[in-house]
Amino acid sequence: MVDAIVSSLLEQLISVAADKVKQQVRxxxxxxxxxxxxxxNLQAIxxxxxxxxxxxxxxxxxxxxxxxxxxxxxxDMEDVLDEWVFARLKLQIxxxxxxxxxxxxxxxxxxxxxxxxxxxxxxxxxxxxFVENVSNHVKKLKQARTTSLIDEGEVCGRVDEKxxxxxxxxxxxxxxxxxxxxxxxxGLGGIGKTTLAQxxxxxxxxxxxxxxxxxxxxxxxxxxxxxxxSASSLSEFQSLLSHIHRSIEGKKNFLVLDDVWDGDYKKxxxxxxxxxxxxHGSKILVTTRNxxxxxxxxxxxIIFIEQLTEEECxxxxxxxxxxxxxxxxxxxxxxxxxxxxxxxxxxxxxxKVEELWKGLLTPLxxxxxDLSSNSMVKRCFSYCAVFxxxxxxxxxxxxxxxxxxxxxxxxxYEEMEITGEECFNILxxxxxxxxxxxxxxxxxxxxxxxxxxxxxxxxxxxxxxxxLEFSGTRESVINPFGEKVRHLGLNFKEGASxxxxxxxLNRLRTLLIDDESPFNSSLNNSILPELFSNLACLRPLVIxxxxxxxxxxxxxxREIPENVRKLIHLKCLNLSELHIKRLPETLCELYNLQKLDxxxxxxxxELPVGIGKLKNMRSLLNGVxxxxxxxxxxxxxLTSLRTLDKFAVGGGVDxxxxxxxxxxxxxxxxxxxxxxxxxxxxxxxxxERLEHKNMENLLHLYLLFExxxxxxxxxxxxxxxxxxxxxxxxxxxxxxxxxxxxxxKNEKDEQLLETLSRL
Numbered sequence: 001m002v003d004a005i006v007s008s009l010l011e012q013l014i015s016v017a018a019d020k021v022k023q024q025v026r027x028x029x030x031x032x033x034x035x036x037x038x039x040x041n042l043q044a045i046x047x048x049x050x051x052x053x054x055x056x057x058x059x060x061x062x063x064x065x066x067x068x069x070x071x072x073x074x075x076d077m078e079d080v081l082d083e084w085v086f087a088r089l090k091l092q093i094x095x096x097x098x099x100x101x102x103x104x105x106x107x108x109x110x111x112x113x114x115x116x117x118x119x120x121x122x123x124x125x126x127x128x129x130f131v132e133n134v135s136n137h138v139k140k141l142k143q144a145r146t147t148s149l150i151d152e153g154e155v156c157g158r159v160d161e162k163x164x165x166x167x168x169x170x171x172x173x174x175x176x177x178x179x180x181x182x183x184x185x186x187g188l189g190g191i192g193k194t195t196l197a198q199x200x201x202x203x204x205x206x207x208x209x210x211x212x213x214x215x216x217x218x219x220x221x222x223x224x225x226x227x228x229x230s231a232s233s234l235s236e237f238q239s240l241l242s243h244i245h246r247s248i249e250g251k252k253n254f255l256v257l258d259d260v261w262d263g264d265y266k267k268x269x270x271x272x273x274x275x276x277x278x279x280h281g282s283k284i285l286v287t288t289r290n291x292x293x294x295x296x297x298x299x300x301x302i303i304f305i306e307q308l309t310e311e312e313c314x315x316x317x318x319x320x321x322x323x324x325x326x327x328x329x330x331x332x333x334x335x336x337x338x339x340x341x342x343x344x345x346x347x348x349x350x351x352k353v354e355e356l357w358k359g360l361l362t363p364l365x366x367x368x369x370d371l372s373s374n375s376m377v378k379r380c381f382s383y384c385a386v387f388x389x390x391x392x393x394x395x396x397x398x399x400x401x402x403x404x405x406x407x408x409x410x411x412x413y414e415e416m417e418i419t420g421e422e423c424f425n426i427l428x429x430x431x432x433x434x435x436x437x438x439x440x441x442x443x444x445x446x447x448x449x450x451x452x453x454x455x456x457x458x459x460x461x462x463x464x465x466x467x468l469e470f471s472g473t474r475e476s477v478i479n480p481f482g483e484k485v486r487h488l489g490l491n492f493k494e495g496a497s498x499x500x501x502x503x504x505l506n507r508l509r510t511l512l513i514d515d516e517s518p519f520n521s522s523l524n525n526s527i528l529p530e531l532f533s534n535l536a537c538l539r540p541l542v543i544x545x546x547x548x549x550x551x552x553x554x555x556x557x558r559e560i561p562e563n564v565r566k567l568i569h570l571k572c573l574n575l576s577e578l579h580i581k582r583l584p585e586t587l588c589e590l591y592n593l594q595k596l597d598x599x600x601x602x603x604x605x606e607l608p609v610g611i612g613k614l615k616n617m618r619s620l621l622n623g624v625x626x627x628x629x630x631x632x633x634x635x636x637x638l639t640s641l642r643t644l645d646k647f648a649v650g651g652g653v654d655x656x657x658x659x660x661x662x663x664x665x666x667x668x669x670x671x672x673x674x675x676x677x678x679x680x681x682x683x684x685x686x687x688e689r690l691e692h693k694n695m696e697n698l699l700h701l702y703l704l705f706e707x708x709x710x711x712x713x714x715x716x717x718x719x720x721x722x723x724x725x726x727x728x729x730x731x732x733x734x735x736x737x738x739x740x741x742x743x744x745k746n747e748k749d750e751q752l753l754e755t756l757s758r759l
Contacts, residue, residue: 002067003049004375005074006042008406012081013039034111038077041118045070048130055128056462057365066124068462068484073117075486075507079537079569080107080114082592086568089591093613156316158196161305165200168301169254169283180276184286184294187305188431188450189367193287196305197256200285216267220244223255241274252279260288261370263296272298289367291429307450314341343451364456367430378460379407380423381432384449385457385465386487386510392437394446395424397542397574400595400619404540404572405509417618417642470496470522486510492522503534509569511538515545521555529561540572545579565589576600576621588613595619599645604628609657612637619643623674636663642671649677670695674702 013035055063084107168183185193220240224230227247234240255275262268275284286297294302308316318330318337371377380402387393399420402408408419424444427433433447449457458465467489487510492498495517502508515523523543545556557578565586570593577600587593588610595618598604605627612634620638622628623645630650636659644667650658661681664673 002071002074003046003053004379005071005078006046006049007375008409009074009078009081010039010042010046011409012078013042031108031111034108034115038111038115038118041115041122042074045118045122045125047132048125051131052128057460063128064462066121066128069117070121071462073114073121075509076117077111077114080110082569083107086591089615090589093591093615156308156312158192158199158308161196161303162199164303165196165285168303169200169285180272180282180284180298182284182286182297182299183301183303184288184297184299185303185305186288186291186294186431188434188453189289189364191305191307191431193289193305194258197258197285197287200256216270219257219271226255237270241270245274245277248275248278248282250279251282253282254285255283256285256287258287260286260293260297261290261366263290263293265296268297289431290370291431292426310342313344314338316341364452367432368456368460370430371426376407376409376419377423377426379405380420381427382457382461383407383465383487385454385461386467386489386512387449387454388467388469388489388491389451389454390448391467392446392448393433395421395444399424400572401510401540403594404570406539406571415642467491469493470499472496488512490514492517495520496522498522498527503530506534507537508535509537509539511535511540512542513544515543517546521545521557523557524555525557525559525561528557529563532561532563532566536566537569538567539569540574541567541570542572542574543578544574544576560584560587562586568592571595571616573597579603581605581627583608585610590614591616593617595621597621598625600624602626606630607632607635609634611635614638616640620645622646629677631659631663633657633659633663635659636666639666640669641667642669644670644673647673647675649675649680664695667695669697671697672700673698674704676704678703678705 052063052067056067165183165185185196187193216237217235217240220237223244224240224247227244229243229247234243253275275282284297286294286299288294291302307313314337318334318341368378368381371381383402383405384393384398386401399408399417402420402423403416408416408423424433428436428444428447432449432453434450435448436444437446439445463484465487466485469491471493472495485505486508488502488505488508489510489512490499490502491514493516513523515521523545543557557580559580560575560583562584563586564584567590570590572595573587573590573593574595574597576597578598580601581603582605583598585608588608591613593614594616596614597619599621600623602625604622604625607622607628609632611632615637617638618640619642620635621643625646628646628648630648635647647659647661647664649661661675661678664670664675667673
């Protein structure tokens with residue numbers, strides 16, 4: 001993962017040099033030399049990082065310490081560059097005449113200190129005798145070869161999966177359904193895919209273990225051996241395929257390809273063309289960890305293998321661990337054994353190995369390394385360790401956190417959100433995620449990680465991520481891993497105190513707070529100012545407080561302090577469902593902010609007047625904010641917006657300070673938008689001034705004409721108008737005033753909707 005951090009930093013330094021050429025950056029004498037030296041050092045170190053990280057995986061403590069030093073120095077330089085970018089944004093937005101805004105000179109001392117650290121790190125490099133470009137010299141980690149042999153009596157569970165598989169294999173497709181019938185078993189490493197394939201296999205059929213990169217000649221020879229034939233005189237791939245073609249033509253065949261990783265269709269295509277010459281009804285059974293590979297193979301059926309039940313896992317573990325022990329020993333050790341089996345979380349391979357972590361490291365590393373050189377996806381995976389085990393990770397939140405950390409390096413023509421979706425899908429397809437929850441459109445909304453995958457993510461992140469739970473009245477203290485923690489999640493229950501020791505983690509880049517103490521909130525207004533002063537390096541900040549029992553929970557957060565402006569690196573701020581009435585104007589000085597989530601803030605009455613300064617804002621999630629009745633005029637300047645949950649058409653507010661409906665025409669990149677209070681539109685021609693050609697990226701539009709605030713009505717209690725209070729006489733007729741007003745409003749709403757529909 002250090003390779004990914006260094007690579008990202010180098011890209012930023014190269015960008016600085018490019019800006020200098022364009023005369024947008026002033027690098028004074030000394031700073032220019034320091035930046036040049038920094039780049040040179042990092043490039044030399046980067047050449048050996050692949051070897052260093054492989055040795056770290058083998059738990060070489062000295063190398064791990066060396067990599068930790070490098071990572072810290074890289075993070076520090078990344079912070080310096082971010083501060084410089086912030087200064088440039090401030091100049092562009094506020095128009096402040098600051099000679100230092102485009103210069104790195106104010107950071108000269110910090111850059112020199114970082115370079116001194118890197119000099120020391122680079123000098124240690126020789127001591128470890130790292131190999132440069134190790135992929136050209138060192139063999140990759142190999143998965144153990146599998147065979148078709150199995151003792152069916154030793155298999156625990158899997159009755160339903162076995163029956164489903166056999167029914168697919170025995171099903172005879174019609175003559176019209178031509179082509180190969182491919183069935184794939186997909187699941188996490190160690191889940192039992194190979195065992196199921198072995199159960200389905202008979203000795204007179206073809207079996208081949210593929211593993212890792214496809215070796216065409218080896219697989220072709222394995223198929224020929226399965227045909228009980230010899231091809232020792234053949235060495236060319238084409239000759240081997242011709243031999244297979246002749247041998248299977250006119251015969252019904254069943255081929256098992258176990259542990260398939262390679263998703264390159266061009267490599268598999270010659271096999272497909274050859275194998276389709278078998279008799280109708282021939283089948284191929286594939287096992288793989290990657291759903292994308294299964295689909296590339298043209299699978300007609302995909303069976304996703306789930307975990308064993310806790311009892312099945314215990315049964316397997318008991319048979320292996322207690323073999324040869326007396327009945328008394330088994331009875332005495334059963335409570336401990338059940339705890340171990342529970343930790344295996346339904347993974348058969350985990351139940352089989354004597355040393356749980358050591359035995360599973362190889363298959364987990366294989367899956368991780370299969371992410372190829374895509375360091376972006378690797379960083380996204382390791383970041384998931386910030387959540388608690390068995391945590392339900394929402395895809396939208398996960399992508400927002402990745403974006404805030406700067407992991408998603410999208411090309412200029414690509415959207416970061418789409419790149420994040422692609423990273424999520426890669427991890428989901430490779431079985432890093434599981435237990436998916438989907439919406440009605442079959443889109444994944446949330447998922448979980450297997451406990452062992454979570455342990456592995458913690459391992460590859462070098463304990464950068466930490467989740468802590470606090471409960472009760474004892475004083476809360478944070479001290480594990482010390483300064484290594486960069487991403488922290490905190491959960492509070494039963495009025496646990498907030499750990500003031502968190503202020504020592506001033507390099508923290510992520511803070512997720514989940515306060516579930518409804519009676520006596522752990523986080524309150526008195527804590528936030530000091531928190532913001534000490535944790536200035538935060539990129540995402542999420543604050544959640546329980547509000548299930550109280551409309552106005554005691555001691556909860558009621559306001560955001562003015563010194564929120566200190567969080568200059570902040571890109572994602574989630575304050576959803578807090579009981580705040582306003583946001584401070586100083587929040588508009590967070591020029592890096594990309595996402596503001598204030599959904600469910602029922603008491604929020606207005607947005608900051610200066611919100612137009614947040615030029616980088618991509619998502620303003622402000623739905624379910626009943627007290628928010630209008631948008632400030634500055635919101636029309638947020639031209640980077642992709643999502644705006646709620647655009648409230650102003651009602652009962654001075655029109656000069658509110659944003660009218662036609663302001664939406666400035667949102668050229670908007671993809672999702674909700675408009676509320678359309679009944680407040682004063683002129684029917686307003687929608688026509690939207691210039692719909694400017695909103696060609698719009699995918700989802702939600703319209704709401706009138707919102708009845710039931711909560712406010714209940715608070716006011718409602719007063720009786722008297723018998724004749726709602727009526728007046730018109731031309732000799734008694735008219736219900738409310739009914740007449742409602743009729744006229746409905747007519748106007750219908751005309752407005754018709755105008756919007758034409759657009």
